[in-house]
Amino acid sequence: MLKRLVLACAALTLLASCSHKGSSDKPEPEPVPVQWTKTTIRPGLTWYSYRGYETVSRANQVINVLELDFELSGLKLEFQYYPAKTTLTTACSQTEGAVAGTNASFGTPHTFIRTGGTTWCDLSGTNSDDVNWYKHEAAICFDGVSQFGFINCEGDPFGAIDTYRALTWPNVFSSRPLMIEDSKDVKWASRLKSFNSVLAPRTAVALTAEGTVLFVTVDGRWYGMANGITIADLRDFLRLNFNPTYAIAMDGGGSTTMFIKGYGKDGIVNYPCNSNGASSEEYAEYEGTFTERSLPTFFIIKE
Numbered sequence: 001m002l003k004r005l006v007l008a009c010a011a012l013t014l015l016a017s018c019s020h021k022g023s024s025d026k027p028e029p030e031p032v033p034v035q036w037t038k039t040t041i042r043p044g045l046t047w048y049s050y051r052g053y054e055t056v057s058r059a060n061q062v063i064n065v066l067e068l069d070f071e072l073s074g075l076k077l078e079f080q081y082y083p084a085k086t087t088l089t090t091a092c093s094q095t096e097g098a099v100a101g102t103n104a105s106f107g108t109p110h111t112f113i114r115t116g117g118t119t120w121c122d123l124s125g126t127n128s129d130d131v132n133w134y135k136h137e138a139a140i141c142f143d144g145v146s147q148f149g150f151i152n153c154e155g156d157p158f159g160a161i162d163t164y165r166a167l168t169w170p171n172v173f174s175s176r177p178l179m180i181e182d183s184k185d186v187k188w189a190s191r192l193k194s195f196n197s198v199l200a201p202r203t204a205v206a207l208t209a210e211g212t213v214l215f216v217t218v219d220g221r222w223y224g225m226a227n228g229i230t231i232a233d234l235r236d237f238l239r240l241n242f243n244p245t246y247a248i249a250m251d252g253g254g255s256t257t258m259f260i261k262g263y264g265k266d267g268i269v270n271y272p273c274n275s276n277g278a279s280s281e282e283y284a285e286y287e288g289t290f291t292e293r294s295l296p297t298f299f300i301i302k303e
Contacts, residue, residue: 031055033241034063039263044073045099045301047260049269051225056240057233059199062219062226064258064270065242066100067212068301070146075099077213078300079115079142079171083108085294088257089266097303100260102215103203104297105173106135106251112164112174113297116144123161123174134195136160138178140205140248141169148207150246152178155189173250173297179204179235180247188231196231201256201273204234205299206244214242215299217258221273254293268292 032055036048048065068075080091085107092098105111109125110132123136137160141149149169153160154177164174177196178186188196201220207213216238220228229237231249238247254274259267274293 028058029055031236031240041100041260042073044069044071045075047263047269054237056237057227057229059227059229060225061229062222062271063237064217066102066215066258066260066301068215069212075301075303077142077144078302079104079173080298080300081113081115081120082296082298083120085296087292087294088259088298089268089292091298091300092259092261092267095300095302098259098261099301099303100215100258101298101300102217102250102259103255103257103295104250104299105175106132107296110135111297112136112139112161112172114167114170114172117170122165128157133157135176136164136174137176137189138248139164139172139174141167142171144170148213148246150178150181150207150248152181152186154178154186175248175250177231178246178248179231180206180239180244183209183245185235199228199230200252201226201228201254202231202234202252203250203256204238204247205250206238206242206247208242208244214238214244215258217256217270219256219271219273222271226271251295251297255295257292257295
């Protein structure tokens with residue numbers, strides 16, 4: 001069983017078309033970092049936004065990154081769980097002093113969920129016949145102050161359950177996959193190739209060598225404007241632009257949402273693609289018409 005727990009102490013300071021990468025007689029140009037629009041929300045909390053052509057995925061993207069430094073900002077991070085589900089804007093409105101946040105992991109019963117020392121879901125309700133069985137083979141842990149843990153159980157879903165239940169961390173969200181571990185690419189199980197390789201909206205959390213924590217959203221299903229990104233390209237994009245030591249993918253698709261108080265539409269600064277059953281083509285021009293999805297878990301940054 002692959003079972004590694006890594007502690008990272010941090011003074012936390014982190015398409016033009018629907019084309020895929022294809023073959024060509026001409027060599028592809030080397031990817032280059034994007035030119036961010038940088039907004040200082042407050043000292044220690046920085047918002048990076050980008051909208052345009054991105055050279056790793058070779059497609060148009062809408063990307064938002066929150067970089068958090070606990071020591072400089074004086075802010076706190078909460079892992080939050082809502083059994084009945086709610087929207088990110090509602091979660092932030094109900095959290096005193098909420099400044100920013102993103103969606104987090106998947107829902108029950110296929111996510112290990114512990115917040116504030118209480119275990120809400122220990123994966124006892126899921127099994128290998130569950131369509132979402134594969135979604136728990138990595139995890140992000142947080143001590144509530146300044147220390148993170150990243151757990152990699154890639155390819156060992158049964159062992160992952162025992163590992164998470166034995167943890168003493170007060171905050172744990174399982175997810176998958178771990179993309180970067182100790183500055184190295186993680187090798188993923190081939191059975192998950194389709195999940196990793198589809199173009200989709202994505203959410204991720206990363207820890208950099210400089211001690212910053214990054215909360216990342218990449219929009220998608222907005223054809224010609226935000227094509228979405230594969231897991232491999234998301235990993236390579238993060239490496240090129242921020243060089244993280246650890247990075248984990250969280251829930252994506254219609255769940256991908258970012259909130260920053262005082263910005264965007266009622267605080268939502270990205271374009272959630274929750275279609276409520278509508279076809280993706282209906283969102284070819286959906287700017288300003290998006291709806292949030294009700295979700296069970298969130299990362300909330302607060303006073």
